[in-house]
Ligand SMILES: [Zn+2]
């Protein structure tokens with residue numbers, strides 16, 4: 077409807093009254109206006125839409141750093157946004173609830189869901205959905221969908237994890253919120269506490285179905301030609317770690333970024349079989365020469381492996397239980413250069429910039445090199 081705005085004299089009062097009438101009655105229309113978002117995991121088995129009232133946009137993203145989220149995603153934190161009450165997942169056939177595995181544990185009030193085929197964490201449901209924000213590629217061009225709002229439970233890991241790397245996205249300062257819980261209470265969800273005296277590093281998903289130990293680079297390995305480019309000349313006791321914004325990693329983990337430490341496979345106990353399937357692990361191949369391994373019980377991303385580097389496995393750092401925290405700096409030299417930034421920029425430019433700039437600043441302050449394989 078268009079209004080004639082050329083009012084004069086007494087008609088002005090009619091115009092004002094009419095405008096008030098339209099505003100009042102259009103409020104019900106405004107409430108009904110909505111935006112439909114489309115989500116899909118890497119393998120597309122889980123494929124659905126959610127329809128959000130526009131007044132609920134942007135959806136507020138919180139990065140949850142609690143150990144439950146880290147150990148069940150295999151990522152440095154979860155990237156979650158609560159959906160408004162009553163918003164349901166509308167599956168696109170042939171997708172459906174039967175394509176997901178549910179996971180619920182003693183410390184949780186919500187039930188988590190992940191793709192049974194590729195392991196992608198989809199979200200959790202209690203009385204309403206909290207959704208993973210990394211799986212909405214169909215809407216990546218759209219403005220005003222997301223707002224990076226808060227770092228939740230940053231004290232869960234002693235080093236604060238990504239909380240120490242960036243505190244603002246798109247110029248918006250994020251809140252930090254420990255929900256009044258002590259670090260001990262937050263850490264209480266750990267089924268196995270890190271042991272500072274332990275010689276090896278424990279990696280274990282949340283349900284403990286996948287569990288293994290990582291040793292430091294051996295003298296023999298350091299002296300061998302295989303170690304070239306795989307350990308840092310600046311500290312040969314440590315493995316190399318990096319943040320990865322790649323689309324495949326984002327869509328199999330359900331987290332907007334994942335971190336990996338590259339380890340020579342013969343330094344892992346128990347000895348890994350060729351298919352890397354230990355305990356409750358399942359495999360998914362996003363490309364011909366890449367194998368991604370996740371826990372079939374809790375959904376945590378565990379390994380990435382490329383045929384181009386057969387002796388090396390990339391361990392998802394979210395399941396690594398280093399006493400010093402999520403960045404495991406006593407075990408890793410970090411690349412301050414983030415991997416595959418072009419994928420991250422294409423998906424969510426503001427977050428990708430915050431992370432890439434944050435890693436350079438964080439790394440420079442701690443003496444990590446840009447590319448530790450060359451340092
Ligand atoms: Zn999938």
Ligand SMILES: [Zn+2]
Pocket residue numbers: 140141142143144145146154
């Ligand atoms: Zn959490």
Ligand SMILES: [Zn+2]
Pocket residue numbers: 281282283284285286356371372373374375376
């Ligand atoms: Zn598990």
